[in-house]
Amino acid sequence: xKTIDTEQSAEPEGRRSIGARxxxxxxxxxxxxxxxxxxxxxxxxxxxxxxxxxxxxxxxxIYRWWPSKAALLLDxxxxxxxxxxxxxxGSLEEDLYQLAxxxxxxxRDTPAGPIFRSIIAEAQSDAKAAEALADYGAERRxxxxxxxxxxxxxxxxxxxxxxxxxxxxxxxxxWTHLLTNRLDEDDDTLRAAIRTIVRGxxx
Amino acid sequence: xKTIDTEQSAEPEGRRSIGARxxxxxxxxxxxxxxxxxxxxxxxxxxxxxxxxxxxxxxxxIYRWWPSKAALLLDxxxxxxxxxxxxxxGSLEEDLYQLAxxxxxxxRDTPAGPIFRSIIAEAQSDAKAAEALADYGAERRxxxxxxxxxxxxxxxxxxxxxxxxxxxxxxxxxWTHLLTNRLDEDDDTLRAAIRTIVRGxxx
DNA sequence: CTCCATCGATACGATACGTTCCGTTATATA
DNA sequence: TATATAACGGAACGTATCGTATCGATGGAG
Numbered sequence: 001x002k003t004i005d006t007e008q009s010a011e012p013e014g015r016r017s018i019g020a021r022x023x024x025x026x027x028x029x030x031x032x033x034x035x036x037x038x039x040x041x042x043x044x045x046x047x048x049x050x051x052x053x054x055x056x057x058x059x060x061x062i063y064r065w066w067p068s069k070a071a072l073l074l075d076x077x078x079x080x081x082x083x084x085x086x087x088x089x090g091s092l093e094e095d096l097y098q099l100a101x102x103x104x105x106x107x108r109d110t111p112a113g114p115i116f117r118s119i120i121a122e123a124q125s126d127a128k129a130a131e132a133l134a135d136y137g138a139e140r141r142x143x144x145x146x147x148x149x150x151x152x153x154x155x156x157x158x159x160x161x162x163x164x165x166x167x168x169x170x171x172x173x174x175w176t177h178l179l180t181n182r183l184d185e186d187d188d189t190l191r192a193a194i195r196t197i198v199r200g201x202x203x
Numbered sequence: 204x205k206t207i208d209t210e211q212s213a214e215p216e217g218r219r220s221i222g223a224r225x226x227x228x229x230x231x232x233x234x235x236x237x238x239x240x241x242x243x244x245x246x247x248x249x250x251x252x253x254x255x256x257x258x259x260x261x262x263x264x265i266y267r268w269w270p271s272k273a274a275l276l277l278d279x280x281x282x283x284x285x286x287x288x289x290x291x292x293g294s295l296e297e298d299l300y301q302l303a304x305x306x307x308x309x310x311r312d313t314p315a316g317p318i319f320r321s322i323i324a325e326a327q328s329d330a331k332a333a334e335a336l337a338d339y340g341a342e343r344r345x346x347x348x349x350x351x352x353x354x355x356x357x358x359x360x361x362x363x364x365x366x367x368x369x370x371x372x373x374x375x376x377x378w379t380h381l382l383t384n385r386l387d388e389d390d391d392t393l394r395a396a397i398r399t400i401v402r403g404x405x406x
Numbered sequence: 407c408t409c410c411a412t413c414g415a416t417a418c419g420a421t422a423c424g425t426t427c428c429g430t431t432a433t434a435t436a
Numbered sequence: 437t438a439t440a441t442a443a444c445g446g447a448a449c450g451t452a453t454c455g456t457a458t459c460g461a462t463g464g465a466g
Contacts, residue, residue: 026413044329048455050453052414057413057414058416061412061414063456068455069454121328123382130383134384162399169400172375172376173375176371177375179327196364196369196403197372197400200405201295203361250421261447263427266424
C-alpha cells in the first residue's frame, strides 16, 4: 500500500527542520485512538478532532505527522491488518475459497473491515487516497494471482486463464460484500461463487 | 431503488399540512443543479449549499423535500440512469458481456457513474443510504439473474448454477472497477472476466 | 544550564450541515 | 376580484469539522 506521505521524507523543510523526531508514544496513542474511534463510531464519526480527544492529544500534533485524514486512515489499516494467508492446497478452488473466506472473516471480525471501508469511502473524495488504494489493489491482485499461476503450472487450469482476472473477480466479490454489509454470507453461497469462477456454469 | 423519504408520504403532519404541493419547476431545477455540481466537482464538492447556489434556491427549499444528502443523491441517480439493457442473445456469455459492457460504458460516459460512486460513498456513513443501496443491489441481482435462468432453461448452463451468484459476480466486478477508476478496461480483459465466470478456468 | 523540538491546549477562519425566521410570490378557493 | 394558504428565495443562526497559528510547558542533548 502506498504511503501517501506518512513518514514525511527526511527534511520537510516546513519549519526549522533541524531534527524532526517523532514521539513514538504519542504517535502510537494517536493510532490506537483512531482505531478505537473507527470501531466505535464508524466512518461517520471518524474526525481528526474525535481522534485527538480520545488520544488526549492536540490536533496540531496529528497534523504534524499525518497530512490528511486519508494518510492517518491508511496508517491505521497497515498497523493491524493480519494479512490474510495465501494457502497452497493443491486445489485452485480450495485455495481461492480459503482466501475469500479469510478475507470475509478478517473484515467481519476485526477492525480491518470498518477501516478498509473507510479508506474506500475516503478514496471517493480524496485523490491521494484513491491512488494509494489503486496501488494497493494492484499489488493484491498480483499477489493472489499466484494461486492461478500455480494451477496453470500444475496443469489444473487452462494455460490461457488470466490470473489477474481471477484475482480481480474474487477480490471484487469480497469488496462489494464488505461495502454492502454482506460479510455474513453463508458458506454455501461463498463456495458457489468460487466454484463459478473456477468451473464456470456451462452444462 | 428504495425511496428513503423523498415523496414525503401524503400528510407530513409537520406544519399545518393542509396541502403540501411541491413546485415542479423548483424541484427540477434543484435536481438539475445537483447533477451539474456532481459532474463538475464530484462527490467532494457535492454540498447542499453548492446545489442551492447553483439552482438559485434556498437551502430550506431543498431540506423541505429531501431529508438528507443521500435522498437527493438517490433522486438524482434515478432521474437519469439510462437503465442498461438486459439482452437475450441466446448465449449466456454474450448476454453477460453486453450487460457488463453497457454498465461500464454508462458509468464511464454519463453522469450515472460519478453519481453512483457518490451514493456508494454516502452509504458508508449514512444508514439510510446503505439500506437503499442494499435494496437496489438485491433487485438488480434478481433482475440480471434472469439471464442465467434462461441459460439453465435452454440447457446451456448447469441446473445447479446459481443465477444470483452469477449476477453478483458480474456486478461486483463492475462496482469495484467503478470505485477504483478502472472503467476504461480494454475489451479483451472484460471478455476474459466474463468468460471466466461462464466457462471457468479449469483445463 | 541552555537550547530547541515536541507536546497539549486554545483560538482562529473557513466551510458545511440542518434549522429558524422573514418578506415575497404564486396558486387555489370563494 | 379578493382573500387565504403555502411554497419560495434569502439571510442568519448554532453546531461541527477542517486545517492552521500561537502559546507556555516539558524534557532530552550538548
